[in-house]
Amino acid sequence: MKALVYLGPGKKALQDHAMPEIAAPTDAIVRITKTTICGTDLHILKGDVPTCEPGRILGHEGVGIIESVGSGVTAFKPGDRVLISCISSCGKCEYCRKQMYSHCTTGGWILGHKIDGTQAEFVRIPHADTSLYPIPEGADEEALVMLSDILPTGFECGVLNGKVAPGSTVAIVGAGPIGLASLLTAQFYAPAEIIMIDLDDNRLDVARRFGATATINSGDGKAAEAVMAMTGGRGVDAAIEAVGIPATFELCEKIIAPGGTVANVGVHGVKVDLHLENLWDRNITITTRLVDTVSTPMLLNVVKSKKLDAAQLITHRFALDDILDAYETFGHAADTHALKVIIAAVQPGGETVGPGQAARDLS
Amino acid sequence: MKALVYLGPGKKALQDHAMPEIAAPTDAIVRITKTTICGTDLHILKGDVPTCEPGRILGHEGVGIIESVGSGVTAFKPGDRVLISCISSCGKCEYCRKQMYSHCTTGGWILGHKIDGTQAEFVRIPHADTSLYPIPEGADEEALVMLSDILPTGFECGVLNGKVAPGSTVAIVGAGPIGLASLLTAQFYAPAEIIMIDLDDNRLDVARRFGATATINSGDGKAAEAVMAMTGGRGVDAAIEAVGIPATFELCEKIIAPGGTVANVGVHGVKVDLHLENLWDRNITITTRLVDTVSTPMLLNVVKSKKLDAAQLITHRFALDDILDAYETFGHAADTHALKVIIAAVQPGGETVGPGQAARDLS
Amino acid sequence: MKALVYLGPGKKALQDHAMPEIAAPTDAIVRITKTTICGTDLHILKGDVPTCEPGRILGHEGVGIIESVGSGVTAFKPGDRVLISCISSCGKCEYCRKQMYSHCTTGGWILGHKIDGTQAEFVRIPHADTSLYPIPEGADEEALVMLSDILPTGFECGVLNGKVAPGSTVAIVGAGPIGLASLLTAQFYAPAEIIMIDLDDNRLDVARRFGATATINSGDGKAAEAVMAMTGGRGVDAAIEAVGIPATFELCEKIIAPGGTVANVGVHGVKVDLHLENLWDRNITITTRLVDTVSTPMLLNVVKSKKLDAAQLITHRFALDDILDAYETFGHAADTHALKVIIAAVQPGGETVGPGQAARDLS
Amino acid sequence: MKALVYLGPGKKALQDHAMPEIAAPTDAIVRITKTTICGTDLHILKGDVPTCEPGRILGHEGVGIIESVGSGVTAFKPGDRVLISCISSCGKCEYCRKQMYSHCTTGGWILGHKIDGTQAEFVRIPHADTSLYPIPEGADEEALVMLSDILPTGFECGVLNGKVAPGSTVAIVGAGPIGLASLLTAQFYAPAEIIMIDLDDNRLDVARRFGATATINSGDGKAAEAVMAMTGGRGVDAAIEAVGIPATFELCEKIIAPGGTVANVGVHGVKVDLHLENLWDRNITITTRLVDTVSTPMLLNVVKSKKLDAAQLITHRFALDDILDAYETFGHAADTHALKVIIAAVQPGGETVGPGQAARDLS
Secondary structure (H helix, E strand, O other): OEEEEEOOOOOEEEEEOOOOOOOOOOOEEEEEEEEEOOHHHHHHHHOOOOOOOOOOEOOOOEEEEEEEEOOOOOOOOOOOEEEEOOOEOOOOOHHHHOOOHHHOOOOEOOEOOOEOOOOEOEEEEOOHHHOEEEOOOOOOHHHHHOOOOHHHHHHHHHHHOOOOOOOOEEEEEOOOHHHHHHHHHHHHHOOOEEEEEEOOHHHHHHHHHOOOOEEEEHHHOOHHHHHHHHOOOOOEEEEEEOOOOHHHHHHHHHHEEEEEEEEEOOOOOOOEEEOHHHHOOOOOEEEOOOOOOOOHHHHHHHHHOOOOOHHHHEEEEEEHHHHHHHHHHHHOHHHHOOOEEEEEOEOOOOOEOOOOHHHHHHO | OEEEEEOOOOOEEEEEOOOOOOOOOOOEEEEEEEEEOOHHHHHHHHOOOOOOOOOOEOOOOEEEEEEEEOOOOOOOOOOOEEEEOOOEOOOOOHHHHOOOHHHOOOOEOOEOOOEOOOOEOEEEEOOHHHOEEEOOOOOOHHHHHOOOOHHHHHHHHHHHOOOOOOOOEEEEEOOOHHHHHHHHHHHHHOOOEEEEEEOOHHHHHHHHHOOOOEEEEHHHOOHHHHHHHHOOOOOEEEEEEOOOOHHHHHHHHHHEEEEEEEEEOOOOOOOEEEOHHHHOOOOOEEEOOOOOOOOHHHHHHHHHOOOOOHHHHEEEEEEHHHHHHHHHHHHOHHHHOOOEEEEEOEOOOOOEOOOOHHHHHHO | OEEEEEOOOOOEEEEEOOOOOOOOOOOEEEEEEEEEOOHHHHHHHHOOOOOOOOOOEOOOOEEEEEEEEOOOOOOOOOOOEEEEOOOEOOOOOHHHHOOOHHHOOOOEOOEOOOEOOOOEOEEEEOOHHHOEEEOOOOOOHHHHHOOOOHHHHHHHHHHHOOOOOOOOEEEEEOOOHHHHHHHHHHHHHOOOEEEEEEOOHHHHHHHHHOOOOEEEEHHHOOHHHHHHHHOOOOOEEEEEEOOOOHHHHHHHHHHEEEEEEEEEOOOOOOOEEEOHHHHOOOOOEEEOOOOOOOOHHHHHHHHHOOOOOHHHHEEEEEEHHHHHHHHHHHHOHHHHOOOEEEEEOEOOOOOEOOOOHHHHHHO | OEEEEEOOOOOEEEEEOOOOOOOOOOOEEEEEEEEEOOHHHHHHHHOOOOOOOOOOEOOOOEEEEEEEEOOOOOOOOOOOEEEEOOOEOOOOOHHHHOOOHHHOOOOEOOEOOOEOOOOEOEEEEOOHHHHEEEOOOOOOHHHHHOOOOHHHHHHHHHHHOOOOOOOOEEEEEOOOHHHHHHHHHHHHHOOOEEEEEEOOHHHHHHHHHOOOOEEEEHHHOOHHHHHHHHOOOOOEEEEEEOOOOHHHHHHHHHHEEEEEEEEEOOOOOOOEEEOHHHHOOOOOEEEOOOOOOOOHHHHHHHHHOOOOOHHHHEEEEEEHHHHHHHHHHHHOHHHHOOOEEEEEOEOOOOOEOOOOHHHHHHO
16 A cells, blocks of 8 residues: 655655554554644654654544454444544543543554554554544545544643633634644634734734634734733733744743633643743643543534534645645645645545545545 | 612502612612613512512613712722622622622622612612623623623523533523523533524524524423434433423423533422432432622623624613513513513613603614 | 342342353453442342343442453453452443443443342453452452442542532431441541431441531431531531432432532432422532442542541451341341441352351451 | 831841821721741842832731721621731732632732731731631631641642642642641642652651651652652652742652642742653643632631641740741741741730740740
């Protein structure tokens, strides 16, 4: 089968690769229909994720069709259409029993990281019963690809952890795909104000279209002052960090109101300065979280009931054969205005989608 | 001044009445601009509320202008435009310190009940600093009358107590003004389904317009079966009782899913049957609540940010001189299709609104 | 093997019975070392539980040693010492993923009810990985039998649902084993007062020894008045119903303070009167719950750290051969002062405990 | 009257000072019977708190007798015995209505900081109705001095914010008076393990006596390794920082388990390093808090019911005339083994306690 393989820092290729096989009774093999690329995949390619070794098939998002299941799988059978969670969860360990699937002792984020991932024609999913979700009849499968990672991440790490509430004031720092996922899902809770902060005016335009009530281009280094002015000097109830660098985290420290919460979503590579000399008496909360995808069933309900249009995050579509182009487009988002790119691996009928065909058929 | 006075069961009159006076340093006198009638006022008139004695000016909702304040009032001064909470709260007692203002040991629901109320040209408000709210510049004052009682009641007793959550399934039994207030505010939490149940098709039409995803006319006695069919036999996560009779409460018992919550909003005059023989092992919660109006600041934010159009609950407008007509209209809602009626007591300029004038000027 | 078999209302026998066998890959067979009798077993014998059919081996509590496991069991192996939860949980279904194991779609309370139970030499445990718990080295196994049902039930249904908190006032109605389990575990939260109410002075003596700060014998029908006097007319913050009849539930309705919670633990056979005409405006919560045993790992920690002496609930010990005597003793608790009786099925060495032997060896 | 006055960095004196007077209708004048010294007072004396200006009477803790009240005070009258909260709260502002009294817009921590404090014969208390608490009949007034600041601080900032729960594992870094207050109040929630970490073996001895299940002297720089060894490599569920320097905060970062909470109690003067490169995916929470004293009524209940022996924090007693000696003793705690020192200002009969007399009478 075809698969996008990481070959060490800066190197990747679309290669022929052996088919995955059932390795444990709780495994399933899924034929991928649609997958996508995540910012984390770019991090791996830069060499920032040493736990991901060369030879690994990348990708931790996607939808597909069950090809085969191990003897211990009871919830799925071949032919079932499924959503793949970016988090594998055994459902049995201490952490899974506390709904902290991200820290599953035999799972967590392993797909496209410690085991082969979804940017391929087929993928092996461990703990299938508790790591896959049935796709409701008539659902828009492309939209559901957004539920593998980006929407639960924006929602759980940003909105739930940030305790976004009706009437409250929220700032989201970073209007990339994850920040926009926080923006979309923050609106489940009817906050009065959502202030979106980024360096890219195009993304701020998208944010306004997606429901931001105000936007700030932080290029002038005065975003904190702007937020304080907008909030009457009070600051925001929730500050969602969706970038992952010290400057954006420290901006959140500056704009958080007494009693508020800084919810970190970004993946950080270095330490940040925590100004406890200012914050020790401000009654604030800071949270970190690797997504648990515990909200996936809820998000499926919300998408099914049309309260959330997940598809609006999709800007480009490619066939699996063109995945290198997809990486090119996604990796140059400032120029291409890419948010999420859909990669079509297998056609509904079962044949692999050929070069150029996806764009023609699906866009 | 003119005032609508309760004269014993079945009797009321628009009378001349002595002006209220500051009785404690924490009192304020408010000149009423707009008030309204509540279902509870009708209960008092039927003689159902023996704690309300003849001679009492009715009404516990309204907006107005501060006329004078006692020496202990620090948050308001004459001329300030204010929203009156239906709940008076001292801010000091055990219950107020726990945000349970409904049980304030020297307040709670006393307006138009144990002390004279708002259906008059002026009203005395005890504990003014903690029982009035400043009206934001440019706000629609008629809409804000809905924040005195009906919206916090629907929200706190129904939506908050019912733990309405994104993606969840909600049933609201009773599509009167309170049930509709629950319907409007339930949408702060993006539930996937809101099923509205009533006997009146007109109100169910209104409910659909206000955001209900399904409606059931319970006239055939088969509402429970209908809800179970709609939810795949599972029942609803939150059942909000907004009527106040045994039949509607027991309907909620029948449709609640395991793990769900029955949130009682209705005012009950007799006991109900609680079928613990069916419910003891269903992991359900039942709540009761007299509104605390603890959510008023939040609701003001939400109205200000245009996330909630409170004015759509208003169907009729009258001058204070025509308040008996207003009672007639509100009391025959099945025929008049009345939801909330606005009674204009004082014109913006300060003169009392004359007969017929309100309808002409304001509707 | 020997087993205590239900033979229809009023009838039971200690019989020879076929050994259980692995029926699904996730099953385990456990050799029972210690088991006990629950009030629910007496209900079954009275014919109150029609879902339990004649021929069923009773019992849903116990500890033992893994005899064999199915191919899908990964957490246990033959020889492991285990605690059996009274609730079987698949870990996969909608309810299990929400930690509501009591409503597991293929589990819940099935042991000694819908499938054969633990009052036998061996038992089959479905969903073994998520329904058994490893016994820590050096633990008192008799004490751990209290963790199969009674302690999680008293804790989850009574204490957690009742939101018992530091400094609060608690009443527990019913000083039987379950009420006493609530009493013991309520003390995890340092309430200021725990008032125990029962008809049996002996049990009230036990309650005082177990930490009750006050006791009331309700034989004179004036328990409500006594509680109100003790609480300055305010009532209690949490009222835990641990009997299961209308009179005791309605007592809880009378003594609950504004803002308080009535946590139902009792198994009810008939409806109760819910006096909403008094309670609609009291801001109270009523909860029901079939134990989820979600707190079992926590309780194991607490027992291990010596913060809870579970063994003090044990009053009598019998061999499996004498289980009919054990039923006799447990069924006449008013005379025998029995709380929980331990039934020893298998000796540490592996031989079945013979008649009379348990009492001699273990008491 | 006599008062301990701050005279600029390093300087203080016991001086004659003008009596305080009622300045607002909501003020009360309290005759101090017992007060104490806080670590914060030492910070002020070092010049670390520039918002406290020379000429200020220090002290924010104490009990006393109401001398006089303003016209707006309704809850207290001259002669009432009262506990003084270190936090003044108006009960009216946005923050007070959310129970965040620490951020009261006209209160918060002002006593002995922005207005004159309690280390004097008399003190003016603003917002008296909501900043004083009646002392229950028969209470140990010395013990209650611990409720002005230290116990609510240890409890709210450490235990509540740290979400200490039954069966959980807690580490407290710093065994000074505040850390010990966290230790005492953590036991309200029956954690399985409480590990106390400090440099001073004497304080660790005290900690063991107060209920710590393990202690670590961090002098060898290996405290993190020791905690990880004690917890099987997992870390602690709650890490309470009760020192206020980077090293101790960063120790908390190292020992916190996935899903755990670092609750900061310490007063920090400089920034700390937050290692988000390690923590971004660990699902942790960090909290800061200036005590709100919202738990004071609860703590009064707990002390009254003998569930907490607050007096054991008291090691030394002085008369107000000897307050410079008291500072000396408290300021050299490593040598004197002082925890909290009681300063007796006025005798029960009303006369000022003379030099040497307190120690004689009260110890």
